[in-house]
Amino acid sequence: MSDSKTGHKTNGFDPQDLSTSAISVVPRKLTVVIACDTFPPDINGAARFAERLAGGLVRRGHDVHIIASAYNSSHGTFTEVHDGVSMTVHRLRSFKLPQHETLRWQWPFTIGSEASRIFAEIKPDVVHIQSHLIMGRFIVHAAKKAGIRVVATNHIMPENLIKYSVIIPPFLEDAAMRWAWRDAGRFFRKVDAVTTPTRRAAELLEGATGLTDVLAISCGIDASRFKNSTPPSNKPPRVLFLGRLDYEKHIHNLLKAVAKLPKELGVEVELVGKGGEQAYLEELATELGIRGQVHFYGHITEEDLPKAYERCTVFAMPSIAELQSIATMEAMASGRPVVAADAMALPHLVHDGDNGYLFPPDDVDAFADRLRRVLTADEIELERLSENSLHLIKSHDIQRTLAIFEKLYIGENVEQSDDNLPAYSEPIGRLSEGLHEQILSFRRRREAMADRVEEATEDLREKFEEMREAAQKVDHRVRNAVKKARKRIRRER
Numbered sequence: 001m002s003d004s005k006t007g008h009k010t011n012g013f014d015p016q017d018l019s020t021s022a023i024s025v026v027p028r029k030l031t032v033v034i035a036c037d038t039f040p041p042d043i044n045g046a047a048r049f050a051e052r053l054a055g056g057l058v059r060r061g062h063d064v065h066i067i068a069s070a071y072n073s074s075h076g077t078f079t080e081v082h083d084g085v086s087m088t089v090h091r092l093r094s095f096k097l098p099q100h101e102t103l104r105w106q107w108p109f110t111i112g113s114e115a116s117r118i119f120a121e122i123k124p125d126v127v128h129i130q131s132h133l134i135m136g137r138f139i140v141h142a143a144k145k146a147g148i149r150v151v152a153t154n155h156i157m158p159e160n161l162i163k164y165s166v167i168i169p170p171f172l173e174d175a176a177m178r179w180a181w182r183d184a185g186r187f188f189r190k191v192d193a194v195t196t197p198t199r200r201a202a203e204l205l206e207g208a209t210g211l212t213d214v215l216a217i218s219c220g221i222d223a224s225r226f227k228n229s230t231p232p233s234n235k236p237p238r239v240l241f242l243g244r245l246d247y248e249k250h251i252h253n254l255l256k257a258v259a260k261l262p263k264e265l266g267v268e269v270e271l272v273g274k275g276g277e278q279a280y281l282e283e284l285a286t287e288l289g290i291r292g293q294v295h296f297y298g299h300i301t302e303e304d305l306p307k308a309y310e311r312c313t314v315f316a317m318p319s320i321a322e323l324q325s326i327a328t329m330e331a332m333a334s335g336r337p338v339v340a341a342d343a344m345a346l347p348h349l350v351h352d353g354d355n356g357y358l359f360p361p362d363d364v365d366a367f368a369d370r371l372r373r374v375l376t377a378d379e380i381e382l383e384r385l386s387e388n389s390l391h392l393i394k395s396h397d398i399q400r401t402l403a404i405f406e407k408l409y410i411g412e413n414v415e416q417s418d419d420n421l422p423a424y425s426e427p428i429g430r431l432s433e434g435l436h437e438q439i440l441s442f443r444r445r446r447e448a449m450a451d452r453v454e455e456a457t458e459d460l461r462e463k464f465e466e467m468r469e470a471a472q473k474v475d476h477r478v479r480n481a482v483k484k485a486r487k488r489i490r491r492e493r
Contacts, residue, residue: 055083185209197324220401240312245275
């Protein structure tokens with residue numbers, strides 16, 4: 001459709017209507033167990049989703065317990081801070097996988113008994129499983145035995161799983177993937193509700209396993225965390241990839257594509273994250289003659305995360321196995337264009353020609369062409385791509401995601417997240433003046449909210465410092481009083 005005043009193309013998708021209209025809080029405090037095969041300090045999409053889901057539920061007044069692998073030799077129950085809030089984390093005994101830098105293997109023989117003990121103590125309303133691997137398998141059995149409702153979210157592609165296997169030879173990988181999907185189907189039939197982050201991922205799961213009624217619920221994002229007032233710029237042109245440096249991300253294609261761009265552009269590449277491919281990627285960059293343009297930053301802090309997006313001209317996601325891609329959503333929330341592989345769920349986020357461009361998977365020439373379009377765009381075009389990213393990310397509001405899961409936890413019928421509305425997939429072109437003003441208003445509100453959070457944090461720091469100084473003074477007076485009392489006692493003796 002077209003805006004009658006401007007003639008600009010718009011999909012009629014009003015971001016003002018998303019985020020708040022469907023939010024409803026359940027009438028009681030819930031005790032929620034989130035069981036994860038991977039959880040921070042692990043850095044990957046599934047771990048980050050579980051962390052932010054848990055943090056959001058705590059802030060909405062619920063009692064959240066995490067069951068996850070111990071990340072060292074210490075295992076037991078701890079109070080940990082994640083996503084800025086305190087929560088109870090039950091760390092189970094685990095061992096590091098030799099073929100992966102961060103993932104760990106849980107000791108399977110005690111998961112069931114540990115879960116049963118935890119369930120008996122806290123009496124949860126619901127258990128939310130984040131995968132159907134070792135942790136999920138044993139915990140679902142314990143939850144069902146205790147009569148507890150179980151919700152499961154699938155974040156796993158067999159392609160990712162098989163790649164890290166050390167016992168399956170390459171010629172058996174296809175057969176192993178078919179078996180893995182059948183196994184997933186058997187597992188998910190045991191739970192009360194199954195979700196995935198996107199409709200495309202739900203269709204894949206249903207088609208491969210025979211399941212029905214898989215719900216598509218976005219992982220969600222708190223866009224205010226990525227607020228910035230810096231428009232995208234190609235001075236200098238900078239490409240960002242953020243995520244695990246592992247094979248299925250196909251980062252080698254990014255380096256090959258950048259090597260095909262004209263040298264005079266002076267393109268810089270920032271790779272944020274770690275993984276098993278880093279040494280290979282460093283060697284590849286050297287072979288391609290672009291090592292001086294490629295910067296490896298490793299893991300960065302949550303505070304530095306928004307700054308990485310703000311610095312870049314364009315975010316690149318060449319992966320072929322994304323069921324959603326939280327990093328891509330963060331880039332969109334930062335108002336950055338995205339160039340991504342036309343694979344799996346990425347086209348759900350990247351609308352070709354609207355907020356970035358898609359390229360055929362593994363087509364390095366096409367990848368280079370799409371990058372060039374953004375890196376040589378003028379300010380008006382960059383602003384259009386930026387505004388469209390901000391427009392689309394509104395449908396992935398984390399509060400909407402949390403409200404849907406709250407209802408699902410107590411067994412109510414739920415609607416899927418707003419990114420599944422038909423209007424979300426319609427072409428945008430250039431936003432109408434009305435939507436343009438709404439995006440600007442959204443940007444201002446988001447910046448104001450983040451500023452208030454920063455001010456409140458600073459106030460807390462100041463109050464804490466005042467309390468610390470007061471405590472030191474009290475401690476000093478007490479010590480002096482004790483010394484005087486000791487001297488008096490000695491004299492009296």
